[in-house]
Amino acid sequence: MSAQRTTLADVAASAGVSVSTASLAFSGSGPIAEATRSRVLEAARSLGYAGPNPLGRQLRRGRSGIVGVIMGDALRRAFRDPVAVQVLDGLTSTLGPLGLGVLLVPGPNDPSQPAVDPLLESAAMDVAVQMWGGTTDDPVLGMLRRRGTPTVLVEGTPQPDVAAIGIDDHGGMTELTQHLLTLGHTRIATVTLPFDRDRREGPADRARLGAISWEITRRRLAGVTDAGVTPTVVYETPASLVENGAAAGRALLSAADRPTAVVCQSDLLASGVVLAARELGLRVPQDVSVAGFDGLDLPWLAPDVLTSVAQPLAEKGAAIGEAVAELLAGRAPEPRVLPVRLRTGTTTGPVPRRR
Template sequence: MTSSVPQAPALLSRAGLRDVARRAGVSTATVSRVLNGSAAVRDDKRRAVQRACDELGYVLNAAARTLSSRRSMTIGAVVPTLATETFSRPLAAFQQTVHKAGYTLLVASFGFDEQVELKEVQTLLEHGVDALMVVGRTHDPKMWQLIERKRIPCVQAWTQDQERPSVGFDNVAVSRRMVEHLLDLGHRRFAMLVNEPHFNDRVGDRVIGTRARLAEAGLEIPAHWFMETTLSLEHGIAAMQHLMRGPERPSAVICANDLLAFGALLAARTLGVRVPEDVSVVGFNDFDYARHLSPPLTTTRVELEEIGANAGAYLLEALAGKPPKGPIEVTTELVVRGSSGPAPGFYG
């Protein structure tokens, strides 16, 4: 065996705090203080430490730091999926916000499965996240048990909730407003086109708000005009085709997402259905393309970035010990464009 040849530790970045301390001629405590700026250190020693770090190529070990200091400087986010704008854009803003405060983001996605969500939250807690962002306000109660045991701040984004911190808007109110707009235009025959899954509380609330406002006007959405479909352009097209091919047609199609509305407009064009003369189509989110569709899409504008940024800011405040706020509202606005018009035969 020739394995007894000694290796210079620096070569492998095996250098630890103790190596740095030795090289700088100080104690590990002092090195730690320099690294954290946590206490006063004489200037010459500070520089000696910094030089030693450079020379050794010292890389901190966050696991050790987390273990001993009980803070990981990571923040977790659990989202249904990263693959759609609705979540990726706010998440990007969230990441930037917490990053400015020195936090690293841990991400998990759960594909709209509540049990997977629970599992992911557990994993993030095991990894010692200092705070957590989750989506929506319906979760397995065990999730809250876990979080409360860890006593870390947690914010629910994309929603409003009275019981626990939240950042979002009132999906019920927002959809009522849209229905009112359509009622004002004389519409009485409504269809709704929502993305799966139904137990998604954001979409669920919008359905509730829509139905509630319709009920107040003595109206309802017939079962065969309520369509639940995968969130994609193709599925939006297919659903609209289905709606337009029935013996009777709705005069207004309320889509839970601009992407579905985009599909609906495409389908209408293909079928020779005029928008808004024959049927009005409205969306949700005001994605970039909404104003450029033909006709331009009536929709509800949501400041997606604001959701992530505010959620991040809230958690940072909570970590700094500030008292929890009530629900934080983000901007929404009804944007009326060309895709919604008077119901056929209506002269308001």
């Protein structure tokens, strides 16, 4: 008998048990003697039977075993960012032992594409995880609400009907900015993450600053201003990539009234500013100080080590996974805000003397 045509009933008959007893042998739980379980499994091996249909088992449980992870950005950008990779690694390491798989749902490549991937309307998922950039009127979150999908919101605005996992990025940016102030800097520019799905690039004027919709960008910028600094320039970037930081660095540091310090909302952006400074013949930190956020290990930036706010990336991923498990158990997890810490490197120093 071929493996494709063998059924659970065939295995049960060969082992001399009922179909329900054979099913219990494969489930790994339930009231069944170990000798009976061994006899059923041996019959299955001899008949070439691989086990019950996973889809049928999922339908009986009323669950898909899938966690949808909405990335908020195109995968070609997301997977170039070590932050996204490390958080996903922490998340999948937690979900794996729970028998849960992950469905990655990318964000749009550009503003012309729909904000909500059509996959979200029909894909089977027990819980959704919405990664960075959530807002209270986010169309993705609206879709998940209409579907009634339990949701974990990462670094968005805590709301009563979703589980919220975040970090103290506002406090971290405030501490980082205060570090620059203690070094004597007053002309401080900032390079930000995207403001919204338009993903513009360049200095932001007052009207644009009033239109920030992505919470992660808004909070980190507020961390700078709440430290008592009005940035000389707020430079918006379309993505957290080294080349975007380099473009911002060239624009800021080639100006006649360049800042003495640049604080960036990610380490990749900050590393790009450092590379731009080198390209322009400026010394870091003797001519300009540069600071970032994330606490990444960037050996290719040697001999420089970024001054940065280190966030617990793997722990954040694990916390997201734990929130998923709580939702699957029918519980409402309490919002969690993970701490961050200032990591002083070689890229910040005293304000340069005027020549």
